[in-house]
Amino acid sequence: MGLDLSAGPAGLTAQLVDIESVSGDEARLAGEIEAALAACPHLTVARDGNAVIARTSAGRPGRVVLAGHIDTVPVAGNLPSSTDGGALYGCGTSDMKSGVAVQLILAAEVTEPVMDVTYVFYDCEEVESERNGLGRLASKAPDLLAADFAILLEPTDGVVEGGCQGTLRAEITARGERAHSARSWMGRNAIHEAAAILDVLRSYQPRQPDVDGLAYHEGLNAVGIGGGVAGNVIPDECVVTVNYRFAPDRSADQAAGHVREVFAGWEIAVTDVAGGARPGLSRPVAAAFAAAMGGTPRAKLGWTDVARFDALGIPAVNYGPGVPALAHTRGEHVRLAAITDCADRMRGWLTG
């Protein structure tokens, strides 16, 4: 018994949720999606690991990507799915199998789109960046992703969220000199020294720039601190891990330069950085999509895979029926009406 793509938005989302697919374990769900789409004569289907790519080839002048990840965070006693009060509850309902259901419905139903469509279903979004299925496709088969515009069906509560901020992590180290804590004045306490690092963070004024018409909001914060040798030792090292979330008018290099400047004089190691994505809503195809979805687009503050499209030169936005605040919670759910509304609006746009 495979997926029933005609079960409607609610029914199809429930089918997808009930096929457990924690990151790394998406083979069964990918197989079901591949089989269901292979039955659609207007689609060409490819498989790469646990990712599935289905394309229309109607010879239209433009092409759009609709992408979504099919993995979930670990199940938290919230499977199988259940319906209550017009909402579907369960692991992955909001993030983002309701979005995947919309993709599948459009893929099956919209046989004559006004522009060609590439539907991408990928694996391992909820884990380390190196395992990300979209990243794998972008590096080994960028042609498969080529398009004028991309939409990621991540949970956005039905609002178009443009671009995303970048994220950088760095370790700032305070040094001191060890001593026995009974003779502390013989040493220099690295934890006490680290207070000056925290002072920099406390007085930092984050930018709130406007980028392509959307208001971003940066942040520079400690996300970790560690120091100490033993209960009777003045410590010689204290490391503060900071996370800089930067608006997409700054490149990854510029972000690193900024953090080095803020912590000038300190020992600093940038441990990882991922650039953001400009919203690109000034491009006609993106503006038309935003207009069709309604509402007022807003900036995406968290980093998402739209940045991977940005890196390929493809403007991308986030738009999906899920609710961001419910993602990764035990009580995760999605309103059934929101799935239907999302599918209807996108169907209308794709069919002109």
Added chain:
Amino acid sequence: MGLDLSAGPAGLTAQLVDIESVSGDEARLAGEIEAALAACPHLTVARDGNAVIARTSAGRPGRVVLAGHIDTVPVAGNLPSSTDGGALYGCGTSDMKSGVAVQLILAAEVTEPVMDVTYVFYDCEEVESERNGLGRLASKAPDLLAADFAILLEPTDGVVEGGCQGTLRAEITARGERAHSARSWMGRNAIHEAAAILDVLRSYQPRQPDVDGLAYHEGLNAVGIGGGVAGNVIPDECVVTVNYRFAPDRSADQAAGHVREVFAGWEIAVTDVAGGARPGLSRPVAAAFAAAMGGTPRAKLGWTDVARFDALGIPAVNYGPGVPALAHTRGEHVRLAAITDCADRMRGWLTG
């Protein structure tokens, strides 16, 4: 082949060092000490676990304890012992088998002391306080330790060190509210809040009180800090572990009260506290000992087991041939002349 108590200070120290006795593994050395002392007709020998207690019962009006631990920190490739340039190298040479050698020499040779002597050899000084052999004896057989004065042969570089400071550890917790680090202003960063705890420590002015004629020097320091949930989360908790070293004019309760006052308004948990010991050098027996050893007595800043005697109402000092700064180092050693000098001075004192 047992211990040869007539081998002289250098030879006996080498014998003791070459019987490995890392904390918890002192059975063989305790057995050798017990057997060697049992052969001395003027001594009554008792054994408790890996502790050995030998007492003279010459009916003198006063009694003194000479105590030393027989365990060492883990061996660091520095056994067996070796002699070079007038010094004996190896694990435990300074801390404190040279002191134990002095105890054994006096125990064997001083058959007619001017006051009765209790020689205590105990286990597990280098590990958690609960395992300490002297603490075990003090709680299960305090009569065995009864005396007018006690000398701990810990390394003091041949200077009488009076009393010891107390030590207290406490955890000061800063609280905040979690948020996604891309929307940090939705939360409150506990690591940033902890900067105020470090500010208190940075501006703290430690006391340097004179107690019974000796100059102590307190200290209040961070010895640990930890906070952070994940690289993308504003943390809701940051814990600073502080260590307060307090002069012996303050009790453990007073020390705890002081730390609570310094961190008034913060969440604080005192995790462990050990009171110090007043030097007691104004008592005639202690003053006479200090005069016989020569030099100018100084305050002991680190906590030592003299506090266990203080708790039994017995004034106690530290005095031994080892060098404190060499303890627990790979290059640990002791000058042979220092052992002989210590043994000679103490023999002279005990024989009047």
